[in-house]
Amino acid sequence: MKKILHLGKDRGHANFGWLDSHHSFSFGNYYHPEKVQFGALRVLNDDIVDAGMGFGTHPHDNMEIISIPLSGELAHKDSTGTNGVIQTGEVQIMSAGSGIRHSEFNHSQNDKVNFLQIWILPKARNITPRYEQKAFAKEGKLNSFQTVVSPSDTNAVWINQDAYFSIAVLESGKELEYKLKNQNHGLYVFLIDGKLNIEDQILEKRDAVGIWETDRIGFKAETESEFLVIEVPMQ
Template identity: 50%
Template sequence: MAQTVLHTANTRGAADHGWLKSFHSFSFAGYYNPDRIHFGALRVLNDDFVTGGMGFGEHPHDNMEIISIPLEGELQHKDSLGNTATIKAGEIQVMSAGTGVYHSEYNPDAKSPAKFLQIWVFPNKRNVEPRYDQITIDRDTRNEFVQVLSPNADDAGVWIYQDAWFNMGRFDANTSKTYQLHKEGNGAYIFVLSGSLRVAGQELNTRDGFGISEIDQFEISASTDAEFLIMEVPMKF
């Protein structure tokens, strides 16, 4: 029987640092909920709003796969690997922190906020050589699952050290599709960016999260025009 977990938008942890407003689907920094530490290998899902001209100073990471998906605006990225880049809406960025990396992120537009998802996934290989990549993703295709991340360097999207697959979708109202999980033992966490969905019979609204596991496929139906992210990850790792 399928196992499910529902995290409605208003139950997330919240932090307001003035320049940064962040909503945490899982325990993070000052927010701790023993029932919401992670979903399988998915450790962090932060919904971040960075004020114009502000950002995250240089800070370290290690042994974590770190994915950033800008939703509005852009961020300037610098890291200890020598990378300097700007990521913007319509792109996805990945860092395999491995043995250790320092990086900073800054909103260069003084007038407009940057909104992005910060996602951490536990890796299946520790102490790898740190790496960085970013690509443009397809956010225009409608009524299809668009793969933006996988374990395979020669597949669509960026790749990470984990048997994980991320897909984004923009569905018109009343569109339904079946999502087939890629690997036995994986589960999927669906995060609604906008609109309303029904996933395996559960109604979800904007910024709700829903995890489902011990199942090999499930149906997603759009109640309204909707955009969402499916994060398929191993439940045991």
């Protein structure tokens, strides 16, 4: 088993006034040679956007882009004709494929929105751009891994990669075990909130750890903890 620890306090940081963003991997003006990617995971940004503000229309291609609101609502519009709102408890994916243009704004005129934006390198290039969004029940992640992104699980949003995202809320003292789908995959764990023991590695809020060369990983909550696990090909 190999591990790499990414402490929340060591993330890249950019504050533009309307946008307060923390970067787990090299992004924009932040570059760290040891934090370019974790396997197929290229970007994990923790963004807080002021009321009514957001990202104007801009292009992407050949990237799987996942948005997960942690609080608030995110308005999304793109060149596939999609125009909607992503609420907390929902997960959105956009396959940029051969090329797409989109915008993202805080849907509220009063409150901030906090969301994770995650980029995954695609399995097949230049596919037809696509968009998908689903809501997930809170009880589905209580003391259990709730799969929200998958290439094969029809209850999750589909991704153009052999990648799997799961979210869990683990009550204090409870334990879970995650079994990887493929021995050539790795698991990147991002602690949204709480205090979590992962194979004798303690994580605090917004810390992360990447683990590979193993087939299963154990979790124990030191306090009630919510966390995202991202399983990706390492090559």
